[in-house]
Amino acid sequence: xxxxxxxxxxLSVPEGAIVSLNCTYSNSAFQYFMWYRQYSRKGPELLMYTxxxxxxxxxRFTAQVDKSSKYISLFIRDSQPSDSATYLCxxxxxxxxxxxxxxxxxxxxx
Amino acid sequence: SQTIHQWxxxxxxxxxxxxxLECTVEGTSNPNLYWYRQAAGRxxxxxxxxxxxxxxxxxxxxxxxxxxxxxxxxxxxxxxLLLSDSGFYxxxxxxxxxxxxxxxxxxxxxxx
Numbered sequence: 001x002x003x004x005x006x007x008x009x010x011l012s013v014p015e016g017a018i019v020s021l022n023c024t025y026s027n028s029a030f031q032y033f034m035w036y037r038q039y040s041r042k043g044p045e046l047l048m049y050t051x052x053x054x055x056x057x058x059x060r061f062t063a064q065v066d067k068s069s070k071y072i073s074l075f076i077r078d079s080q081p082s083d084s085a086t087y088l089c090x091x092x093x094x095x096x097x098x099x100x101x102x103x104x105x106x107x108x109x110x
Numbered sequence: 111s112q113t114i115h116q117w118x119x120x121x122x123x124x125x126x127x128x129x130x131l132e133c134t135v136e137g138t139s140n141p142n143l144y145w146y147r148q149a150a151g152r153x154x155x156x157x158x159x160x161x162x163x164x165x166x167x168x169x170x171x172x173x174x175x176x177x178x179x180x181x182x183x184x185x186x187x188x189x190x191l192l193l194s195d196s197g198f199y200x201x202x203x204x205x206x207x208x209x210x211x212x213x214x215x216x217x218x219x220x221x222x
Contacts, residue, residue, distance in 0.1 A: 006153075032209035043200050043213035044154075051209070088153070092209050097169075098144075102153035 003027055006089055006101030015110050019076040023089035023101045026070065030091035030099075033065050035074045038086045038103065047087075048074070079108045112137035116201050116214035123221055129174075129188040131217050133201030136182065141203040143184040144211070145176055148198040160184060161206070196221045 006023045013019055021035075032051055036044035048063040050056045056063045064073040072089050086103040113136045123129060135141050145157040156169045158176035166176050173192060177185045184201055198218050204211040 034209060034211075036213075041198075041216070041218065043202075043216045046210060046212065049209050090211075092211075097156055097159060098204075098211055100154040 003099045004089060004091055004101040006104055008102055008104060010105040010107055012107045012109060013079055015079060015081060015108055017079050017108070019074075019079050019083070019106060019108075021074040021076075021087050021089075021104050021106070023072040024070055025072065025091050025099075027091070027093075027099075028067070028070065029096075030093050032092040033063070033072050034090040034092065034098075035061075035063055035072075036088040036090060036100075038088060040085075044088055081108050081110050083108050112203075112212065114201060114203055114212060114214040116199075116217055118217060119215065120218045121220070123191050123219065125193055125221055126190050129186070129191050129195070129219070131186040131199055131201075131219075133184040133186075133214055134182055135184075135203045138182070138203070138205065140181060141205060143178060144202040144204070145184065145186050146200040146202065148200060148216075150197075154200065158186070191221045193221050195219065 004025045034049040035047045037047045038044040050063045050065045053065050053067040060077045062075040084107050086105045088103040089101040092098045115134045144159045146154040148154050160166050160178045174188050198216050200216045201214040202211050
């Protein structure tokens with residue numbers, strides 16, 4: 001079983017839609033959960049992070065972690081064509097390396 | 111502010127040729143440094159990480175090697191490239207006890 005799993009997509013939505021991106025992880029020791037956005041042919045950029053369970057909101061983006069089910073979500077409200085990218089979830093625990101999911105490719109159609 | 115540089119941006123090399131990719135970080139001291147490879151449509155594979163000068167840990171056995179000759183310089187090398195070495199190589203840095211990891215712009219390597 002992979003440590004972090006993610007539906008690779010592609011996921012296509014119309015502009016203005018609410019997007020839900022999800023990951024599952026297997027190691028209950030993970031404490032930090034991150035979402036990265038990667039545009040084509042660019043390096044990933046840190047978008048949001050959460051520590052342990054709970055929600056975190058930043059503008060149109062909401063990150064959610066449910067440690068009981070080992071489930072990570074990223075919601076994008078009022079999606080824009082500029083949100084078209086690959087979204088990578090990642091986990092991390094102090095003293096350990098970062099573990100990334102394979103990424104979900106999102107296309108927001110104007 | 112911190113900045114991470116990688117070069118070259120694009121590289122096309124024949125099978126059996128050597129490789130040297132360089133990564134430098136500015137604006138921070140004693141960072142943890144990482145080399146990842148991202149194959150088309152796949153996730154990030156951690157190749158090497160370093161917590162200090164001369165300290166390199168390898169995650170995956172392969173024909174690649176890494177070196178850290180200076181605090182903020184990380185080099186990925188190979189003596190003889192294989193076709194399977196093609197991919198997008200990313201350097202990243204973080205600080206100990208932080209969840210934040212920052213990536214460079216990447217090097218796209220094509221082995222022909």
